[in-house]
Amino acid sequence: MTQTTAADIAALAERGVTILGCGKMGGAMLRGWLAAGLPPEAATVLDPAPADWLRELAARGLRLNPERVEDAAVCVLAVKPQVMAKAAPQVAHLAGRGALFMSIAAGTPISFFESLFGADAPIVRAMPNTPAAVGRGVTALIGNAAATEAHMRLAEALAGAVGAVVRLEAESQMDAVTAISGSGPAYVFHMIEAMAAAGRALDLPDELAMTLARQTVIGAAELARRSDASAEQLRRDVTSPGGTTAAALEVLMAPDGLTALMTRAAAAAARRSRELAG
Numbered sequence: 515m516t517q518t519t520a521a522d523i524a525a526l527a528e529r530g531v532t533i534l535g536c537g538k539m540g541g542a543m544l545r546g547w548l549a550a551g552l553p554p555e556a557a558t559v560l561d562p563a564p565a566d567w568l569r570e571l572a573a574r575g576l577r578l579n580p581e582r583v584e585d586a587a588v589c590v591l592a593v594k595p596q597v598m599a600k601a602a603p604q605v606a607h608l609a610g611r612g613a614l615f616m617s618i619a620a621g622t623p624i625s626f627f628e629s630l631f632g633a634d635a636p637i638v639r640a641m642p643n644t645p646a647a648v649g650r651g652v653t654a655l656i657g658n659a660a661a662t663e664a665h666m667r668l669a670e671a672l673a674g675a676v677g678a679v680v681r682l683e684a685e686s687q688m689d690a691v692t693a694i695s696g697s698g699p700a701y702v703f704h705m706i707e708a709m710a711a712a713g714r715a716l717d718l719p720d721e722l723a724m725t726l727a728r729q730t731v732i733g734a735a736e737l738a739r740r741s742d743a744s745a746e747q748l749r750r751d752v753t754s755p756g757g758t759t760a761a762a763l764e765v766l767m768a769p770d771g772l773t774a775l776m777t778r779a780a781a782a783a784a785r786r787s788r789e790l791a792g
């Protein structure tokens with residue numbers, strides 16, 4: 515995992531970070547950067563509907579909706595893909611200041627930003643996920659031809675402050691990445707809902723079923739994090755021959771079981787990512 519150092523943060527603080535669209539994902543990343551030591555006054559947020567915590571931070575130095583952003587080391591583009599064409603032109607002038615553009619928008623290709631900012635502008639396309647809010651995200655990224663190794667390292671430092679970072683070999687991998695790690699937290703949260711529903715179907719009270727489901731996913735994730743064992747081995751460790759887990763896995767691992775379902779779900783997400791490219 516890329517380590518974000520105090521020097522990385524200091525370098526960013528010097529020219530600042532501008533975030534265009536600071537909702538769930540942009541906000542999750544900003545929280546991580548602030549926690550990593552970015553001073554609030556080094557962050558500029560452009561968002562017509564800022565959340566309360568951003569207004570509170572504005573009282574402590576964050577620049578919120580200034581008339582014009584004069585400079586930025588990095589400009590993070592974090593509005594919905596559908597509003598990008600309308601929103602991004604307000605930061606296009608930063609290309610002339612040598613800013614690195616870092617888009618986290620699903621589907622939206624680098625070529626779209628090159629047409630707005632010019633092919634000479636360094637652009638990194640990134641796909642983070644919401645566990646970034648607690649420093650446990652994973653971000654995949656890829657740069658355009660104008661993005662130098664220094665730009666890539668800067669983008670990796672930013673993403674690395676909120677979790678793991680992987681560099682992609684080709685932009686075409688981004689639809690699949692979005693389908694697995696970008697959208698993936700929702701699948702896991704849905705797994706909690708599904709396990710709780712299964713508990714209720716077995717006559718457990720609502721609250722108990724949800725507590726058991728949620729804590730089981732939290733505990734399993736923490737075990738996966740701390741252990742060197744593969745997911746397969748961790749699964750085997752739960753599964754006594756002829757026991758209860760084996761009975762359940764016979765259903766989950768059937769040919770039409772969870773892998774088939776997950777493969778269909780991820781394919782739908784990847785298809786939607788391609789559609790968002792327009």
Ligand SMILES: NC(=O)C1=CN([C@@H]2O[C@H](COP(=O)(O)OP(=O)(O)OC[C@H]3O[C@@H](n4cnc5c(N)ncnc54)[C@H](O)[C@@H]3O)[C@@H](O)[C@H]2O)C=CC1
Binds near residue numbers: 600697
């Ligand atoms: N939510 C997620 O799990 C992930 C989202 N993304 C991408 O992040 C981007 C943002 O998604 P979310 O944070 O979920 O959406 P969101 O709706 O929570 O945040 C978008 C923000 O953009 C603001 N906005 C709307 N019009 C604007 C404009 N003209 N100028 C500036 N700001 C404007 C909204 O007020 C809002 O705060 C999307 O492109 C999405 O594909 C990427 C990875 C994961």
Ligand SMILES: O=C(O)[C@@H]1CCC=N1
Binds near residue numbers: 620692696697
């Ligand atoms: O649902 C979406 O389109 C965004 C991209 C990945 C996660 N949320």
